[in-house]
Amino acid sequence: xxxMAREIHLLAxxxxxxxxxxxxLVERPLPEPRHGELLIRNQAISVDxxxxxxxxxxxxxxxxxxxxxxxxxxxxxVVEVSRxxxxxxxxxxxxxxxWRDRAVVGSGHVRAINVIDAIPVTAHLGVLGMxxxxxxxxxxxxxxxxxxxxxxxxxxAGAVGGLVGQLARLRGASxxxxxxxxxxxxxxxxxxxxxxxxxxxKDGPVVEQLSQLAPHGIxxxxxxxxxxxxxxAMAVANPFARFALCGxxxxxxxxxxQPGPRNMALIVTKRLMLQGFIVTDxxxxxxxxxxxxxxxxxxxxxxxxxxxxxxxxxxxxAFISMLRGANTGKMVVRVGT
Amino acid sequence: xxxMAREIHLLAxxxxxxxxxxxxLVERPLPEPRHGELLIRNQAISVDxxxxxxxxxxxxxxxxxxxxxxxxxxxxxVVEVSRxxxxxxxxxxxxxxxWRDRAVVGSGHVRAINVIDAIPVTAHLGVLGMxxxxxxxxxxxxxxxxxxxxxxxxxxAGAVGGLVGQLARLRGASxxxxxxxxxxxxxxxxxxxxxxxxxxxKDGPVVEQLSQLAPHGIxxxxxxxxxxxxxxAMAVANPFARFALCGxxxxxxxxxxQPGPRNMALIVTKRLMLQGFIVTDxxxxxxxxxxxxxxxxxxxxxxxxxxxxxxxxxxxxAFISMLRGANTGKMVVRVGT
Numbered sequence: 001x002x003x004m005a006r007e008i009h010l011l012a013x014x015x016x017x018x019x020x021x022x023x024x025l026v027e028r029p030l031p032e033p034r035h036g037e038l039l040i041r042n043q044a045i046s047v048d049x050x051x052x053x054x055x056x057x058x059x060x061x062x063x064x065x066x067x068x069x070x071x072x073x074x075x076x077x078v079v080e081v082s083r084x085x086x087x088x089x090x091x092x093x094x095x096x097x098x099w100r101d102r103a104v105v106g107s108g109h110v111r112a113i114n115v116i117d118a119i120p121v122t123a124h125l126g127v128l129g130m131x132x133x134x135x136x137x138x139x140x141x142x143x144x145x146x147x148x149x150x151x152x153x154x155x156x157a158g159a160v161g162g163l164v165g166q167l168a169r170l171r172g173a174s175x176x177x178x179x180x181x182x183x184x185x186x187x188x189x190x191x192x193x194x195x196x197x198x199x200x201x202k203d204g205p206v207v208e209q210l211s212q213l214a215p216h217g218i219x220x221x222x223x224x225x226x227x228x229x230x231x232x233a234m235a236v237a238n239p240f241a242r243f244a245l246c247g248x249x250x251x252x253x254x255x256x257x258q259p260g261p262r263n264m265a266l267i268v269t270k271r272l273m274l275q276g277f278i279v280t281d282x283x284x285x286x287x288x289x290x291x292x293x294x295x296x297x298x299x300x301x302x303x304x305x306x307x308x309x310x311x312x313x314x315x316x317x318a319f320i321s322m323l324r325g326a327n328t329g330k331m332v333v334r335v336g337t
Numbered sequence: 338x339x340x341m342a343r344e345i346h347l348l349a350x351x352x353x354x355x356x357x358x359x360x361x362l363v364e365r366p367l368p369e370p371r372h373g374e375l376l377i378r379n380q381a382i383s384v385d386x387x388x389x390x391x392x393x394x395x396x397x398x399x400x401x402x403x404x405x406x407x408x409x410x411x412x413x414x415v416v417e418v419s420r421x422x423x424x425x426x427x428x429x430x431x432x433x434x435x436w437r438d439r440a441v442v443g444s445g446h447v448r449a450i451n452v453i454d455a456i457p458v459t460a461h462l463g464v465l466g467m468x469x470x471x472x473x474x475x476x477x478x479x480x481x482x483x484x485x486x487x488x489x490x491x492x493x494a495g496a497v498g499g500l501v502g503q504l505a506r507l508r509g510a511s512x513x514x515x516x517x518x519x520x521x522x523x524x525x526x527x528x529x530x531x532x533x534x535x536x537x538x539k540d541g542p543v544v545e546q547l548s549q550l551a552p553h554g555i556x557x558x559x560x561x562x563x564x565x566x567x568x569x570a571m572a573v574a575n576p577f578a579r580f581a582l583c584g585x586x587x588x589x590x591x592x593x594x595q596p597g598p599r600n601m602a603l604i605v606t607k608r609l610m611l612q613g614f615i616v617t618d619x620x621x622x623x624x625x626x627x628x629x630x631x632x633x634x635x636x637x638x639x640x641x642x643x644x645x646x647x648x649x650x651x652x653x654x655a656f657i658s659m660l661r662g663a664n665t666g667k668m669v670v671r672v673g674t
Contacts, residue, residue, distance in 0.1 A: 260597025267613035274611040276604035
């Protein structure tokens, strides 16, 4: 039975952009699994934008990471040792003991996944996991998107954004527009994911590019970015537009308060609705989500990509580069087999 | 039959704070009322914050005022000459040909009001009129305030804000907090309208004063002011707080774009909902509003004040001083008897 685990610990709360030196790789003895526990060998771990918010030492909607302790995060792995008769050894499971190669976890915090040949298990960290559910809940429950509406999503080449645009298409959006941070990503959005239009926000002011691509305005905005993207979406919004605010990655590494939109008065004159949300608040939609999304992923109607980084020791770099936008689709770190 | 009308015309779109010279008093011949028209002698006209938005020359949710023409606005008056058998002469009516002492109006745009001895007719411009309906719709339909919730309203000594606080009280708010711009208004809120707490926003940073008065946070914010008030409300808000955004008077005279809240990321982490609204979009609530509010006004459970300026020629000054916060309760201009 394996007795050691390799874990990534946080050494210091980063000021500004996280640095590799804020993290360290630690080798520690694994506890013996007790009754009701599983020893899991991780195959892949997730690095996600929300984790930056847990590296501030301040409580937001969730507790911060502790220093000098293994971080938590979504992971997919294989049960190596089971002390729960409901889990046979070899079962592929989803759990929250990420940022390490092995972990002992209470079986109540573990979910077996249905391995489908057409879908890699890492999809459960992305399109079929929390990012996918975020897209689904934000677009359909929070923004209440309906057929015939025009949809804009920022950070559209990311794990969440790419699915938002495709779900909008499937539900009959009149027009789907995305923003991303490179020409390659813009090409991916239009030519692979089927967006009607996309732009590189580094090419010029967001409001100008968005106005050009949305001559009839936008009815729905799914915000992953904040900052100038949110201001531009308010400027281009049609009356009664609905915004689902999911994240504001543009400000995650900021050390000073970021200026807000200068056009807040438009919220009144255009009767905009802005709804912030955290997907983990909503459990109701999970069944609907899975029923609608899993078959569409399996038969290729919903496309996704992963950016896979090899090796647990590279997880901090993967996380840092994800915040910079280096990924297309979900960023995952492969840590074992 | 009267043949002349005195009217206030807009001469120029003000840059910044409107000046008396942006307006002029014009005497013009009245047209002969034709079939289906009424000649109305105005008793009082309304000056409201939204009118500043119609003085910009740009279309927002409503058309701008034309230059060198009579402005529109709510008014209460008496039918002097009727060419519609449904309206007898002497009927007191509500209509939109304000900013003048007499007008000829199509009877389809006129509503007879039920004169109640206990309530002055000018109340139909305020607590029983559009400002009252704004308070009602914003608090109950948009912010969906429920009993037991903590409510903050800015501009609380104004026509809308004073009613918001009292309606919240009537529906069982756990705590009602208001902001206003003078010690006298703060006293009025607490000692006359029954707010639990109030502060003068000129006494210090809004966020500090609000935090002190709302030690358990706020669940509902009714925004008449924007700017630092909105930022403070976001800072003090509890998770899942709901904001009804009705106006942003702090920016109405601004010539430069106003900076937005620096804490927009809280919309996500606290899952805030911000809903802009314009009361004229909502007609459904009118009956409910009147049924609930009129008796409470008549029997004194809902209190209101009016700031009355005498004389049509003083309407521009009344409007300008209302934007500066000179009024307590509804600002009206008496133009006749």
